Amino acid sequence: MSPQTLRVLERFAQRPAAWRYGYELSRETGLKSGTLYPILMRLAKYSLLETKWVTTEDGVPPRHTYRLTPNGIEVVRTSVAGTRSGWKVRQRALSGGAA
Amino acid sequence: MTPKAVPRRVASLLLRSVIKITPRDAIAWGQAMLSELHHIEGDWAALVWAIGGASVLAKHALLSAVIPRGNRPAVASGGELFTKEGPMRKTILAAAGACAVASLLFFLAPAFRQAFRVSLAQWNCVLHVMPVYVTLPYREPGLEALARQVEQKHDAEGLAFVAVRQRHWDAPESARLADEAIRLDPKLTWVYAIVALRNPLLSEIDLWVPKLEQWDPQNALPYLITAESIDIHQVARDKVRHWNLNRAEDESPAWQNAMAAAFQSPKLDTYCDRVRDLDRRVLLRYGFGDPYQAVDIGCEYGLPSSAAWDSSRYAESLLESGQILEARGDRKGALEKYWAVARFGQMAGSAGRFMMSQSLQDAYKRLATLSQREGNKQQAELYAYLVGKVHQAEEERTSLLQRDTGGAVSRWNAGVVRVSGLMMLFSGGLALICVSSVIAKGGLLRPGTLRVSKVSVTLGIGSAAGLLLSTAMLYVTYRPYAEILRAYLRDGDQSRIEELTWFLGYAQLPLGMDDSNQLNFVFYFWFGVTAMCAIALLLAVLRYLQNRPRATATT
Numbered sequence: 270m271s272p273q274t275l276r277v278l279e280r281f282a283q284r285p286a287a288w289r290y291g292y293e294l295s296r297e298t299g300l301k302s303g304t305l306y307p308i309l310m311r312l313a314k315y316s317l318l319e320t321k322w323v324t325t326e327d328g329v330p331p332r333h334t335y336r337l338t339p340n341g342i343e344v345v346r347t348s349v350a351g352t353r354s355g356w357k358v359r360q361r362a363l364s365g366g367a368a
Numbered sequence: 369m370t371p372k373a374v375p376r377r378v379a380s381l382l383l384r385s386v387i388k389i390t391p392r393d394a395i396a397w398g399q400a401m402l403s404e405l406h407h408i409e410g411d412w413a414a415l416v417w418a419i420g421g422a423s424v425l426a427k428h429a430l431l432s433a434v435i436p437r438g439n440r441p442a443v444a445s446g447g448e449l450f451t452k453e454g455p456m457r458k459t460i461l462a463a464a465g466a467c468a469v470a471s472l473l474f475f476l477a478p479a480f481r482q483a484f485r486v487s488l489a490q491w492n493c494v495l496h497v498m499p500v501y502v503t504l505p506y507r508e509p510g511l512e513a514l515a516r517q518v519e520q521k522h523d524a525e526g527l528a529f530v531a532v533r534q535r536h537w538d539a540p541e542s543a544r545l546a547d548e549a550i551r552l553d554p555k556l557t558w559v560y561a562i563v564a565l566r567n568p569l570l571s572e573i574d575l576w577v578p579k580l581e582q583w584d585p586q587n588a589l590p591y592l593i594t595a596e597s598i599d600i601h602q603v604a605r606d607k608v609r610h611w612n613l614n615r616a617e618d619e620s621p622a623w624q625n626a627m628a629a630a631f632q633s634p635k636l637d638t639y640c641d642r643v644r645d646l647d648r649r650v651l652l653r654y655g656f657g658d659p660y661q662a663v664d665i666g667c668e669y670g671l672p673s674s675a676a677w678d679s680s681r682y683a684e685s686l687l688e689s690g691q692i693l694e695a696r697g698d699r700k701g702a703l704e705k706y707w708a709v710a711r712f713g714q715m716a717g718s719a720g721r722f723m724m725s726q727s728l729q730d731a732y733k734r735l736a737t738l739s740q741r742e743g744n745k746q747q748a749e750l751y752a753y754l755v756g757k758v759h760q761a762e763e764e765r766t767s768l769l770q771r772d773t774g775g776a777v778s779r780w781n782a783g784v785v786r787v788s789g790l791m792m793l794f795s796g797g798l799a800l801i802c803v804s805s806v807i808a809k810g811g812l813l814r815p816g817t818l819r820v821s822k823v824s825v826t827l828g829i830g831s832a833a834g835l836l837l838s839t840a841m842l843y844v845t846y847r848p849y850a851e852i853l854r855a856y857l858r859d860g861d862q863s864r865i866e867e868l869t870w871f872l873g874y875a876q877l878p879l880g881m882d883d884s885n886q887l888n889f890v891f892y893f894w895f896g897v898t899a900m901c902a903i904a905l906l907l908a909v910l911r912y913l914q915n916r917p918r919a920t921a922t923t
Contacts (some may be wrong), residue, residue, distance in 0.1 A: 292404045292417075296443055302401060303420030310424075320396075332407070333400030 277308050279344045281318075281337045288321065309335060317341030331356035349365055373411040377636075380417030381403055386422040387456065391432040398425050419746035431826065460825055467832035469800060471792075471839040480839075481845030482657050482853070487789025488878040489660065510658055515545070517654065529650040532562045532643065533661060539567035547572075556640045557583040564593045565675065568600040588633035588715070592675040596627040599678065623789075625680040631708045636715045648857050659853050660876075663869050679716065683709045683727035690734060699738065706734045725762045729755050778867055782874030784845045790879060791838035798831035 276298045281289065295305050300307035312335075319338050322331040337345060380402065387398035400422035474480040505864045511533060518526025527549035531714040544561045550556050560576040573593060579588040598620060619627075651662055690705030697820075699859035713728030734750035802824055855861040878893070 278486070290404065290407070291400055292407050301420045302404075302417045303423045306401060306421060306424045315607075320400075329406050330399075330403040332403050333396070340916060 273298070273304055274308050277305065277312075278302065281335075282342075282345050285337050285342050288323070288336045290332055290334055294335070312341065317344055375411040375415040376405070379415040382415075382418045382422050383425075384428075386425045389429045390425045391428055394425060394428045401425075412611065426690050437869060451747045460829060464799075464828050464832040467829075467836040471796075471832075474839045474843055477843070478657055479847055479850035480843045482850055483658055483785065483842050484789070484792075484874065485658060486660075486846060486849075486875050487785050487792070487842055489872075490786050490789070490878045492876060510656065514654060514656055520547075522552055523653075524556055525646055525650050526654070527552070528556050528559040528646060529705045531559060534567075539570050540597075542567060543570055543572045554583075558642055559638055561589050561593060562643060565596070568593075568596045573597045584637065586634045587806045588630040588712075590634040591626045591630035591633065592678065595623050595630065595678050596675055598623045598626065606863065610742075627678060630679070631682065631686070636712070644860070644862075648860060651857055659849070659868065659872055662853055662857065663865065663872055679712065680724055680727055683712065683724065683731070687727065690894075694738070702737060703735070706731045706738070710735065717751065725758060732758065778870035778873045781849075782871050782877075783879070785842060785875055786836055786877075786879045788838045788842035788845065791834060792842065795831045795834035795838060798827060799835055802828035802831060829914050 277294060277300070280294060280297050287350050291302070291309065292303065292357055294300075294309075295302060298305065300308075307317060313320055316342075317338055318335050322333050324331045383398060383402045387395060387402065398421070401417070401424075405414050405418065410829045429626035435618060443830075447700040462678050475484070511530060514526065515530040517523075518530060527545050530551060531542050531545035534545070542563050546559050549559055557579055560580055564570060566577055574597075577590045577594050580587070580593070584590075602620070650656070674741045685907050688710050690709075693699075693705065694702040709727055713724045713731065716724050732751045732755040736748045736755065739748035739751060753794070805824060806828075849868050849871055852864045856865050856868075
């Protein structure tokens with residue numbers, strides 16, 4: 270899993286029930302649109318992310334919003350936890366500590 | 369409502385434009401990026417956003433054009449979810465493999481192997497960093513292998529074939545092979561003449577010339593070899609510039625004697641026909657498929673330029689002597705001098721190159737003038753007619769060179785062959801990289817379960833298709849030249865051999881280069897390679913430095 274994907278998932282995992290905007294995710298993760306949207310598209314393609322169009326104010330086009338599906342929440346929990354523990358083990362090994 | 373700033377308008381326009389070519393399943397995502405534009409702070413930030421989004425959509429459009437969408441299974445596990453990879457489809461693997469196999473099958477055809485060899489000739493002067501003109505005929509690994517083979521078999525003709533193809537810095541080896549060939553078959557004594565003309569500094573020439581005179585006593589060639597050898601030794605010994613020896617009167621008595629003997633000889637045989645026949649026999653016997661070895665540039669014009677130049681200088685001196693004798697009233701002596709030039713010029717014919725043409729015309733003019741003075745009008749008219757014939761032949765030759773029609777077609781075909789060869793190398797290299805990356809990821813044993821990125825799939829298919837296309841293009845373009853060579857080797861048909869010679873000459877020039885700027889090209893080529901390597905190294909270092917702190921910051 271790429272660090273960028275992990276970063277996006279971590280954002281979703283913080284508030285799993287909330288709907289998020291693309292630009293908002295971009296600012297929070299520091300990812301450019303060219304990196305963020307392929308990740309979102311892939312997540313949505315595998316039904317881990319649900320999407321919805323919402324109207325925010327008059328005269329402005331509706332916005333696309335995203336939220337993890339229940340299946341997505343489950344996958345993200347295992348993936349993020351696994352990756353984090355893996356990193357910690359690696360970091361300890363690199364710093365000379367016991368693995 | 370305030371008017372939108374230009375960057376924001378450009379951003380909006382860009383995304384709207386790309387959405388038009390986006391595949392249907394990604395249009396909603398394009399609209400999503402477009403709608404977010406209204407909420408982005410800063411016009412330039414909006415433009416950057418749009419550029420990123422447009423690149424994503426464009427990539428989707430490109431991939432959907434190359435790889436048709438299939439039914440993809442839903443993925444449940446997180447491990448295989450986020451890696452930009454999908455299962456490699458058997459049809460894709462089969463298509464790419466078929467293209468690669470079809471390309472390789474071309475190598476079964478001898479004509480294609482020839483074509484491939486010709487397409488690689490352009491690298492000779494780049495990789496060896498040598499001027500093009502010394503590469504024909506050049507010694508290459510195939511010739512080395514043939515040399516070993518013919519030596520083991522004690523094949524006299526094979527040895528002679530290799531001997532005349534040695535480069536000038538391999539002259540001693542050339543002499544050794546020629547000696548061995550003639551020891552095995554004395555009928556090949558003429559090979560001494562070819563080797564001597566190509567290597568005038570060889571010390572063995574002094575031993576060879578008497579043998580040549582004995583073997584072919586009426587031929588002028590051994591005397592021309594002697595004269596050339598004297599000339600070149602003087603240049604090497606006294607550091608005299610060759611163009612300073614422009615007057616025949618300044619030459620040594622030995623040179624004068626050799627040229628006098630040459631001009632008195634009853635015939636001039638440059639043994640080009642014998643060389644061609646020998647080449648054909650050896651090439652067919654050993655199935656040696658290098659067209660550069662089959663087309664002997666050295667024999668194309670008959671005498672080497674040095675011998676032709678010597679002849680021209682000596683002819684001029686004879687004409688001058690004749691005029692002096694004429695002025696003294698020695699008509700018979702003058703006539704002999706003019707006749708010697710006319711006879712040698714006729715004998716040399718096309719072998720004497722353009723250098724003898726002017727001397728021949730001058731000799732006929734003088735003979736015509738002498739006949740006119742004697743009142744022999746009929747003979748004077750005959751000489752005048754001969755002047756016209758020689759002049760006409762020279763005009764035709766010049767006109768043929770200027771028209772250069774065969775050269776233009778051959779130049780184009782050689783260009784196509786060179787491009788095809790480069791495309792083949794590039795596509796083949798790319799395909800190898802793709803296959804290596806796939807193997808490194810998990811092997812090719814179970815292609816159904818193999819997962820590769822879309823980029824790898826696209827590059828793999830593109831390179832395989834490119835390989836097939838360039839292979840076919842190379843074969844189709846070279847095929848007529850293979851036929852010319854086949855007709856020449858089997859039947860001795862020389863009618864189109866000049867066309868092949870033009871083609872092979874152009875094919876060995878690196879792409880985008882002509883004879884005039886070859887050294888610059890080599891310099892720019894290696895400069896480009898070095899610069900690209902430096903840039904690649906710089907990018908690798910930057911990427912490494914960029915990634916290192918991020919990895920530590922995550923934990």
